[in-house]
Amino acid sequence: MKKLLLLCLLVYRLxxxxxxxxxxxxVSYNENEKSVTVAxxxxxxxxxGLHDFHLLNAKDETLTTASFPFMKxxxxxxxxxxxxxxxxxxxxxxxxxxxxxxx
Amino acid sequence: xxxxxxxxxxxxxxxxxxxxxxDTTLRIESxxxxxxxxxxxxxxxxxxxxxxxxxxxxxxxxxxxxxxxxHFYPLQSNHFNLVLQKGDQDERIEPLHVKAxxxxxxxxxxxxxxxxxxxxxxxxxxxxxxxxxxxxQNVQSVFAIETQKSNYxxxxxxxx
Numbered sequence: 364m365k366k367l368l369l370l371c372l373l374v375y376r377l378x379x380x381x382x383x384x385x386x387x388x389x390v391s392y393n394e395n396e397k398s399v400t401v402a403x404x405x406x407x408x409x410x411x412g413l414h415d416f417h418l419l420n421a422k423d424e425t426l427t428t429a430s431f432p433f434m435k436x437x438x439x440x441x442x443x444x445x446x447x448x449x450x451x452x453x454x455x456x457x458x459x460x461x462x463x464x465x466x
Numbered sequence: 467x468x469x470x471x472x473x474x475x476x477x478x479x480x481x482x483x484x485x486x487x488x489d490t491t492l493r494i495e496s497x498x499x500x501x502x503x504x505x506x507x508x509x510x511x512x513x514x515x516x517x518x519x520x521x522x523x524x525x526x527x528x529x530x531x532x533x534x535x536x537h538f539y540p541l542q543s544n545h546f547n548l549v550l551q552k553g554d555q556d557e558r559i560e561p562l563h564v565k566a567x568x569x570x571x572x573x574x575x576x577x578x579x580x581x582x583x584x585x586x587x588x589x590x591x592x593x594x595x596x597x598x599x600x601x602x603q604n605v606q607s608v609f610a611i612e613t614q615k616s617n618y619x620x621x622x623x624x625x626x
Contacts, residue, residue: 383596384618407616412549413594433549433588433621434614455544455594 384410390465392445399427399446402437409433415454418446430454486598490591494607494624497582499550499589501561503575503600510572513537523568530566538564538575547598549590549621550581557581583609583624592619 387404399418403411412433418426418440429440431451446465453459487506492499505513517533518525525533538561541547550557561577568574581589591600602620605611612623 384616407618409590409592409614409616409619409621410594412588412590412621413592433551433590434612434623453594 386410386451386461388449388451388461388463390446390449390463392442392465394445397441397443398439399442400437400439401431401449401451403431403451404436408436411435413453413455414451416449416451418442419448419450420444421447423448488598488600489603490600490620491603492589492591492605492607492622494581494589494605494609494611494622496608497580499579499581501548501575501577501579501591504569504603505573505575507572510568513573514568514571518568523571525566525568525573533566533573534564534575538566538577544593544595547591547593547600548579549588549592550579551588552581552583553585553587583626585626587624587626588621589624590619590621592621 384407385405389402389404391400391402392398393400401416403414405411411431412435414431415428416431417428420426426444426446427440427442429438432438448465449463451461451463486509489504489506491502491504513533514523514525517529517536519529520526538546545559546561548559550559559579561579564575564577566573566575581587591602593600599618600620601617602613602615605613605622607622607624610625612625614621614623
């Protein structure tokens, strides 16, 4: 019976997934400074630091790529023109992306 | 019945993620960090069911090796769920003196990483693949630290 219970717990454990988090991204462009500020808010802000991001123009050409720093609420990078889009992606799993349309 | 459950369990394993809640203690010394990862009670029970093959509620040398080979060394592909940055540079992570034992029915992994923060540095324990949650329980440091933690991970800013 004890082994059966442990097996059931094992099956339950395989279903459950406790680790989830939110990511809220804000992108702004400073025309005077020719720079882009990316802010990342999360219930686990450390996760922001696991990401890199591409800034792209309207033709989907990459303008610049940078890493989001750990322990910071935002980062600023130089960018010669206003980007049309940002792709924010996990360094370890580049397929895991967030896309932000820059308005 | 037993075969049925094993078949169901195996089938589900193909679709689901394993996960662990890990209480973490750090000791930051001048040239190294000592890490202690204590698995939660439920997962410890399940892992001991699998790896404590002689059912003595301990991990002997062979059981310890089997456990670490299954649940610690594969983390190398994810830098052992650690980030060590000196300035802006990522440091190479190579755990030393890795041990696993059982304390109060919970599995504990102990290991050391070499790290000399000669400039402002970042130390994180974080699983980018989202399978494990690390909770910082205690930290001792010879340097000034700033802590940023959630229920899933934590980062320390270390200022020498």
